[in-house]
Amino acid sequence: MIVHYAFTETPLGEVLIASDEQGLCFMGFTEENRAEALADLERRIKPASLVEDKSDQWITQVHAWLSAGMIGEHHLPLSLHGTPFQVAVWKALLEIPYGTVVSYQAIARAIGRPKAVRAVGTAIGRNNLSILIPCHRVLTTSGGIGGYRWGIARKQRLLEQEGVGWKEL
DNA sequence: CCCGACACGGTGC
DNA sequence: GCACCGTGTCGGG
Known part of the structure; x- marks a missing residue:
């Protein structure tokens, strides 16, 4: 290929x-x-x-x-390379609208594996398309920032740019 | 609020 | 089989 x-x-x-x-x-x-x-x-x-x-x-x-500043949705064709589980998680991430956030748990439920929360975290971390697949829009249920493969600082900047206030979630 | 312990599922070695 | 993990929940400082 x-x-x-x-x-x-x-x-x-x-x-x-x-x-x-x-x-x-x-x-x-x-x-x-x-x-x-x-x-x-x-x-x-x-x-x-x-x-x-x-x-x-x-x-x-x-x-x-x-x-152009990565403003709004991008509408670019993506080629997802991964296990079936990973691809399911990544597709779920693509459903999260610009400017909104969800929890790792919510993603687990969305793909029909409510108890695979931890595996979801791992799958999100292995996403090959940072920013294009909005893995930065996933926070912990308690409102914590969670992790980010490329550093928490970048995750915060991306959320800030999208107008998300995570301070009082 | 911040630990520590544990259950949890998928993945790589 | 086993040891990782971008978690969540519960209990105790």
């Missing part, structure tokens, strides 16, 4: 973006280590033949959305 990729800047730091025939399949912060970001991409999306391509149609569209 051919996978196109490119690096680009966002308001929250540099990201590595990748897409395949179905759509965008990866977006992750490089954290100043492009080699590691690429290794991560290769681990998650395989088998894959990586080809750098900054003019890939979907990559340029994400770039445009990112440059």
